[in-house]
Amino acid sequence: MTKVLEFESEVEFVANINDHKDCLMSQDPTQDHPEALWFNIDIPKGHNLKAGDRVRVTIEKL
Template identity: 85%
Template sequence: MTKVLELESVVEFIADINDQKDCVMSQDPTQDNPNALWFNIDIPKGHPLKAGDRVRVIIEKL
């Protein structure tokens, strides 16, 4: 696998999508900054995450 990106950020918000999943979000308010990265990732319910938690997102090409 080839690592494309590793990003550490604080979870800002968790949205309730449906009975099976939530959406974990970190969105930079300065969308004009090309160096600011953010994410919206759907994950299965039952996770321990809450707003304010620090997470690491790793994207790899298989």
Template identity: 75%
Template sequence: MPKSSFEASVEFVADINNAKDCLMSQDPTQDDPGALWFNIDLPKGHGFVAGDRVRVTVEKI
């Protein structure tokens, strides 16, 4: 199944509510068609902090 994967650093972790946080990485070169970034909500207790390197993989199921 088609999938895409890339690695990036967590830029910051935002407190959304008492149940979830938002991990963000926004590349400052948004005009670069090769720049990839993410913004994803996760349940509290994930353990990620700003500066952590992560791999984001998206696949069709």
């Protein structure tokens, strides 16, 4: 695999999607800071993450 991008960010919000998954969100003010990156990703329940936790996002090309 080839790493395309890796960045760290704070979880802003955890949304309850359904009985099986949640959605982690971080939506930085990209209009004011064009270099800022954000994410919105569904993950299985049981992750124990909450708003304010820091996570690392890695994108790899298979």
